Amino acid sequence: NAGVMQNPRHLVRRRGQEARLRCSPMKGHSHVYWYRQLPEEGLKFMVYLQKENIIDESGMPKERFSAEFPKEGPSILRIQQVVRGDSAAYFCASSKPGLAGLSSYNEQFFGPGTRLTVL
Amino acid sequence: AQTVTQSQPEMSVQEAETVTLSCTYDTSENNYYLFWYKQPPSRQMILVIRQEAYKQQNATENRFSVNFQKAAKSFSLKISDSQLGDTAMYFCAFMKGSNFGNEKLTFGTGTRLTIIP
Numbered sequence: 039n040a041g042v043m044q045n046p047r048h049l050v051r052r053r054g055q056e057a058r059l060r061c062s063p064m065k066g067h068s069h070v071y072w073y074r075q076l077p078e079e080g081l082k083f084m085v086y087l088q089k090e091n092i093i094d095e096s097g098m099p100k101e102r103f104s105a106e107f108p109k110e111g112p113s114i115l116r117i118q119q120v121v122r123g124d125s126a127a128y129f130c131a132s133s134k135p136g137l138a139g140l141s142s143y144n145e146q147f148f149g150p151g152t153r154l155t156v157l
Numbered sequence: 158a159q160t161v162t163q164s165q166p167e168m169s170v171q172e173a174e175t176v177t178l179s180c181t182y183d184t185s186e187n188n189y190y191l192f193w194y195k196q197p198p199s200r201q202m203i204l205v206i207r208q209e210a211y212k213q214q215n216a217t218e219n220r221f222s223v224n225f226q227k228a229a230k231s232f233s234l235k236i237s238d239s240q241l242g243d244t245a246m247y248f249c250a251f252m253k254g255s256n257f258g259n260e261k262l263t264f265g266t267g268t269r270l271t272i273i274p
Contacts, residue, residue, distance in 0.1 A: 071262075073262070073264075079267075080248050080264035080265055080266045080267050081202070081248065081262070083261040083262065086259070086261055093259075094261060097261070127200060129202060135259070143209070143254070145204065146262060148202035150200065151200050151201075153200075
């Protein structure tokens with residue numbers, strides 16, 4: 039069973055360009071989370087998606103950032119008009135759907151991350 | 158909102174010794190989960206250990222154990238018989254409980270642990 043896959047692993051963009059980061063969840067997982075790790079910092083939550091729905095985007099910057107998780111295909115984190123401050127490692131995690139009515143926990147499995155460098 | 162604090166930016170210990178990493182958190186939730194993640198130089202996030210807040214017994218996983226003090230909102234990680242492969246960044250994380258079990262993780266700033274041969 040393949041783990042969470044992210045591509046590209048490394049992405050270099052010049053200021054003003056667009057960055058597209060892809061995340062393929064583990065088989066059977068329908069929930070995807072995106073986290074950003076700035077240099078020498080911990081991971082910070084950005085957005086949580088289920089298939090075709092954004093559930094929680096409270097950590098997403100209001101401008102230039104968007105995310106989607108279509109019915110078919112990977113989840114995409116899109117950053118328009120990148121700036122140097124966007125340079126970071128972007129991690130995707132996936133989890134199984136929960137069981138309704140039960141207080142439970144579904145482990146998030148992390149991908150290897152995409153390191154974005156903005157020149 | 159939840160906060161997670163790790164007050165030790167860096168630690169080092171001799172191989173085979175025991176080391177304890179500290180973590181405190183703040184929340185008004187009663188149902189939640191706490192985690193320690195390891196991030197080696199490869200940057201892959203690896204779950205080390207998990208603690209359910211409703212369980213009084215401290216979680217253990219081989220050489221890794223936690224000291225969970227719910228009233229004090231403290232969650233420390235003890236690594237026994239430390240090995241060179243334990244060298245990594247360690248992040249404490251919080252997740253609130255929910256009916257569906259799918260919530261975001263809130264991470265601390267991390268502790269860089271170096272095991273000295």
